[in-house]
Amino acid sequence: MTIITIAIDAMGGDFGPSVTIPAALIVLKNHPDIRLVLVGDAATLEQELASHTYDVNRLEVLHASQQVEMDEMPSSALRTKKDSSMRVAINLVKEGKAQACVSAGNTGALMATARFVLKTLPGVDRPAIISTFPTIDPDKNIRVLDLGANVDSTAEHLVQFAVMGSVLTSALDNIPQPKIYLLNIGEEEIKGNEQVKQTAALLSNSKVVNYVGFIEADRLHFGEADVIVCDGFVGNVALKTTEGVARFITRLMKESFMRNLFTKMIGLLVKPVLKTFVKRIDPGRYNGATFIGLNGTVVKSHGAANTRAFVCAIEEAMIGAEKNVPERIRHEVEHLLKIS
């Protein structure tokens, strides 16, 4: 059994160690082949750990004297936070002491630091952010990239995203030839902006990915695609719109049950019925966005993640490391460069 080591930025996120530590302990318990390194203020972390029992051989605390703030500028974090929990966790991946790292910290700073420390894979111009959208089929997810790392991407960048998304999905979901779609505002060939039209022309001739065609944003949750590729500006708008609509609908629904005593009683009856439903749209289940295209696996957790959601993010990093996604991407991108 190969032991995989995951470095955790234990100070990151809205809740810091009060979420990252319980999550780490759950992962440790559920996965006997995992080692974790908790990076952060050693005194704080050890105090938090003192009340728990765990396998000390598989959990290490590594001190880092600084912390990146949630609203800090990426450039400032890079320049002034060389001993931050985030930076030290990424360094462990660089040094081969961990196979992946996870942080719920500042997205911009995490991307800038990961890119600076780990560098992009040869042939990859820009790393991207990829994550999972739930669909009406409980056994089927859709992965979408880029979700916000890159704006003003060229067609060549989008082709690289397609290749990287295809490799990751193939590895993580065991799909031999993932179906790749390009997000567009219509399905006909003449539709779309220049970026999308040029990308479609390149992908149509691709022998590296299984490109199917255009898809509209109302199909993001309906399962025909395995991977949907788009510019980071567009992907981020789709992701944030999804979050906003889900919150909007949930709030309206709650309000209708809170109107009076009768509706409140009905609300109590409904709760168990809606349990599966709530579980299916729970963003925590889909927590964990992978930074793809780097020499190493870096997973970003939502800043507001609770323990259960942070566990998902650690598991995403674990699988990415186990399946050796960066190495597979390196191989495919080399292949792409050779044939083009």
Next chain:
Amino acid sequence: MTIITIAIDAMGGDFGPSVTIPAALIVLKNHPDIRLVLVGDAATLEQELASHTYDVNRLEVLHASQQVEMDEMPSSALRTKKDSSMRVAINLVKEGKAQACVSAGNTGALMATARFVLKTLPGVDRPAIISTFPTIDPDKNIRVLDLGANVDSTAEHLVQFAVMGSVLTSALDNIPQPKIYLLNIGEEEIKGNEQVKQTAALLSNSKVVNYVGFIEADRLHFGEADVIVCDGFVGNVALKTTEGVARFITRLMKESFMRNLFTKMIGLLVKPVLKTFVKRIDPGRYNGATFIGLNGTVVKSHGAANTRAFVCAIEEAMIGAEKNVPERIRHEVEHLLKIS
């Protein structure tokens, strides 16, 4: 009392006269100051009307021998369908015989024809599509443009969209200085693509609109903005994502009530409670997207609109015509050109 005349493409949409005629009759009944011209195959329309009683002085049937198909290419519709119900309805606006027109037909063909026949207002480079998003405050909507008419827009185009959106919202919602936001993937100044950064720079110096700043897509339903401006590609993705998520959630919810006899019974109890909720997110209530920036008011209804939804679209056209939105935009754009 000034009588407003609205031309209706009675053949357009998935359901044609079986929706457009009942909707027209409802509008006629509710608004004594409205005249309607139903454009389409006269025999079909007259047969459908025969079973109804209505004020014949305020309802006219105008024959058009052709019809634009829902999947027809805009260029083909322009070239070969010069006597289509859609084209003839728009011609009535051009000739001053109607103050606005409404169609549930093919969006691309409607935009191409409206642009060709009516022309854009002086100083407006590109017409845009504007529509309403519901928010958690039942008395507050947000208007968003462009929703898909224009891709690869320049910063100057987006500034024009901001001016047009501001004028329309001010006129339709009686807001003296609508709060204008620019859709972006973060709220900080350094965020965004080139298009958005350049537009922000232009809008920040604007004396014509009340520009507030950036807004993220998860706030589309949360009410701080009056108008949100974006490129048509991005706006269309946000709109389609909203539609998709709403459909996804509704379907999951239905499934959880259909699981067994017990959940079905609870479902029956819940129905009345969820009535207000369903009404609030009903897309029919927000049916009617205005093509803005043309010499005349053109409203596009959803192709799948039912009677009630089509009534909303006609009313949107009615208010646009009553408030003389095109003339107000002409005035503001002239002002914008003078001071810039």
